[in-house]
Amino acid sequence: MLVLDRGQPRNAPAAAAHGFLTRDGTPPAELLWIAREQLVPYGVEVRPAPATGAQALPEQALEGFGVELEGGEVVRSRRLLLASGVRDLLPDVPGLRERWGCSVHHCPYCHGWEVRGEPIAVYARGERAFHLTVLLHHWSPDLVLLTDGRAGLTADQSHQLTSLGIEVIESAVERLDGPGEQLERVVFRGGDSLARSALFVGPGQEQQSTLPAQLGCVFTEDGIYVKTEPGGQTSVSGVYAASDMVGPLRQVAQAVAGGAFAAATLNNTLIFADAQRQAARITH
Template sequence: MAVLASNCGPTAAPGCNPRPAFAGLSCRIGFISAVRRSQVMDFEYDVLVIGAGSAGLSAALTLGRCCRRVLLADGGAPRNAPSPAVHSFFTRDGIRPAQLLHLGHEQLAPYPSVEARELKIKQLTKLAHGFRASGETGQGHAFDTTARRVLLATGVHDVLPALPGFRELWGSGVLHCPYCHGYEVRDQPLAVYGRGKAVVGLALLISRWSQDVTVVTNGPGHLTDYARQRLRRQGIGLRQEPVARLVGTPKTGLRCVEFEDGSFLECKALFLHPPQEQRSPLAAQLGARITGKGAVWVDKNAQTTIPGLYAAGDMVPGQQQALLAAASGSKAAICLNEALTREEVA
């Protein structure tokens, strides 16, 4: 059986034939059969990582440490860009989102096999042993490349209510995750927006951070008698009047919820779990399975229903948090490397 040999020392061993794009890379693919070597080197990259948030950066770092040829396509600002800080991220609690990503990019620099570029990937085409990706650079130039595997880490888009104030205050006074932001508004008046079973569960969770919590349903809340009983038992208020707008600014924060009848509910923050959409259509375009909640389905190895296409971070099922996205990206990278290694030594 052929053996995979790697050399991470200062010089490459005889037989190493790195591509020009990685002329400074000392890691190499060694004693692989001629057929396998041809399949590997026919592609410009081992892995194309699309999305440079916590999941994508974490995956690129892990793959770089595996001496993999990686292209990290940075498509723009992440989902948490409006937030003033990232919390519950081990060793980085309270860091600004942009600073966290800057540190992530900096820590890729020592790995010559990892290339990070500002790219918008618009199309993926499945090939016999990999993928072709096309799109444009940050300067608007056409771009085309190939990779043996693709990892999607493009995240999701939150669909906020079409009412004044929600989008403007998103990340400051309008919040998604109490584990990320609950501590900063603890012991203050809080609102929870939504309807049905979901808003009840979120409101009960939020009551961990404050004893002054009010559910705002913007019209009939479709709550069962049992749900109303649970809210009353926990001292959680209920306002079912139609909402006119949220009052406040990103700098001063949320002041209150204004209802159509002219009444107000003073609150420091409003929590909600809005519907989500995939930020990128690439998985759906390739025919990958999408769950009923709009997430990209993956197996235990982070692979989608399309062979060779992986996904990680907020775009897959599960809890959403920056630290969890980073862990998801690292896990996907490990699964990717092991799958590629099995292919190379077969």
């Protein structure tokens, strides 16, 4: 078995991963190290080389796929399990990217507890803004919604936010300020500022890797995620997918569970395929 891992997980900027029972608060780099160490007894090879291309082998060749690595080497595999994840498309606000994963977050379930009771801002518009803001009011009563322009809320959504005591500020955001990676204030165009210690955003996503598209995998209607059956099977026979590349659930525990389910399903197909071949050889 070969694992291709560049060692650049989506949660790399975060100081700690949360919501993973028995490993809560562990730095992402440490989780990766532990995972690799635990693969050693099983004879799994881990390479830091990224895959740049993949295609199904022609019918007359061996079953499976050819995967091209950076540098030109091609490796063959009977099955592929894609777990390359998605890339966050962060708002173009000065000071935001530098604080991403430290005092700027996207998931209340990953980082809400750590900033409970603190002055928090949500940076988003429309349905995503409403959903994220209502969720976060559970963690802190000192909450504002920053829409950086027209909020895009329905009358009912605006009414609900007002009833929760949440102010909606449509003023243009100029930058985020604070010492190092810690947010201290949001500065608006014109010079006004708002003291905040945490900001939550609702970024868009895109696939980290082009392999799903190269292989011809069908995507979900929004064009973001790889469409899979239960067990991770994609629309391409022999290609499986797991982690946040197949849906909006973005916690480590969920990625691990999805990967384990997909791996077991994949392994099941290999065992039965080999059993059928063995039976065919005996028959003939």
